[in-house]
Amino acid sequence: MYSEFMDKVVLVTGGNSGIGKAVAFGFAKNGAKVIITGRDQKRGETVVVKAKELGWSLEFIKSDVSNAGEVKNLLSYIMGKYAKLDIAFNNAGTSGETGKLTTCSLENWHYVIQTNLNGVFYCMKYQIGEMLKTGGGAIINNISVSGHRGYANGPAYVSSKHGLVGLTKSAAMGYADQGIRINGISPGLIDTPMTDKDRQKKPGYDEWVKKVEPIGRMGEPEEVAQTVLWLASAQASFITGHILAVDGGILAC
Ligand SMILES: NC(=O)c1ccc[n+]([C@@H]2O[C@H](COP(=O)([O-])OP(=O)(O)OC[C@H]3O[C@@H](n4cnc5c(N)ncnc54)[C@H](OP(=O)(O)O)[C@@H]3O)[C@@H](O)[C@H]2O)c1
DSSP states (O other): OOOTTOEEEEEETTTHHHHHHHHHHHHTTOOOOEEEEESOOHHHHHHHHHHHHHHTTEEEOOOOOTOOOHHHHHHHHHHHSSOOOOOEEOOOOOOOOOOOOOOOOOHHHHIIIIIIIIIHHHHHHHHHHHHTTTTTTTEEEEEGGGTSSSTTHHHHHHHHHHHHHHHHHHHHHHGGTTTTEEEEEEEEEOOOOHHHHHHHSTTTTHHHHHHHOTTSOOOOOHHHHHHHHHHHGGGGGTOOOOOEEEEETGGGG
């Protein structure tokens, strides 16, 4: 448990599902005031109901990270209501279509880059702007092992995640001496609705996972959440510009 998160204001984009939901619950359980976002209002409301049952402070705001205006409005809302933003987990993302480069449609390319890369740029632009006014904060971007190595069937996804490595490091360098720590995490295969889509499409998926993941299984969203909470905490006070793998060993191969 982290008593330091009590009454901290925490934003989790894409907090209505998978890794984002686990991270949002992790902070909320520790007494933070959590704002989650996503485009699917119904899924957002379901998460809010669950949090309320447990007595946690958590609200859902419908907001699309690929729309800079919506992200700006989101930050205005947070500042208006809470007067600060202490921690942001920029997690919203999409895997897009599967296929090699020549089969990647222009629409898919732009959609994935707009969501995964431009979306985090918009988020950090407005988050950092507000954090600078209120004495700093911590930002963690959700990248992927695909930010460090290629695979043939996801050119847009791999490019967006490689871009996030550079964006995270560049932002970290820009504000390291102004009280804002900016880090990334790179999950391996985590059991969420995103990977469940692949499981439905790919026969023998679970056997394939055992071969790909040195640890022999998928990770749980809660295992990623533990890492995010630690990076956001004072225990990681000298860490910025770092991308931490939470990947069962994939990047060690
Ligand atoms: N699962 C894995 O194995 C794995 C591995 C490495 C990295 N990741 C990364 O982890 C992040 C979360 O993925 P997940 O596995 O937890 O999948 P997920 O359960 O499908 O969650 C994706 C989340 O992103 C939100 N989202 C997507 N596009 C959005 C947009 N334009 N604006 C706002 N929210 C948007 C979704 O909400 P709405 O649909 O309501 O908008 C949802 O909350 C992604 O960035 C993904 O690349 C996942």
